[in-house]
Amino acid sequence: MIGQQFGRLTVIKIDGRDDKRNLWLECQCTCGKTKRVRLDNLRNGKTQSCGCFGREQRSRGSARRASERSRARYGKLSLPVAEATVYKALAKRGK
Numbered sequence: 744m745i746g747q748q749f750g751r752l753t754v755i756k757i758d759g760r761d762d763k764r765n766l767w768l769e770c771q772c773t774c775g776k777t778k779r780v781r782l783d784n785l786r787n788g789k790t791q792s793c794g795c796f797g798r799e800q801r802s803r804g805s806a807r808r809a810s811e812r813s814r815a816r817y818g819k820l821s822l823p824v825a826e827a828t829v830y831k832a833l834a835k836r837g838k
């Protein structure tokens with residue numbers, strides 16, 4: 744059990760059971776944080792990090808939203824952001 748890996752978490756300590764007889768484990772995340780998680784949540788894949796993974800997913804989501812926003816800004820050109828940037832650079836050079 745100790746040293747077993749689930750996603751980003753490595754079990755470092757068995758932390759006892761709660762009153763529903765769920766086994767709790769103290770885990771070390773790859774980001775360096777430790778987190779107390781239930782064994783069944785590790786086993787069924789619900790918990791795979793200290794929470795940093797979910798945060799990264801969410802920030803990726805907001806990055807996508809940001810790029811959609813800037814795409815909307817150049818909506819008339821209907822260009823993806825990178826091309827819009829090139830277009831702007833070209834426009835600045837006066838073609």
Ligand SMILES: [Zn+2]
Nearest residue numbers: 772774793795
């Ligand atoms: Zn983490």
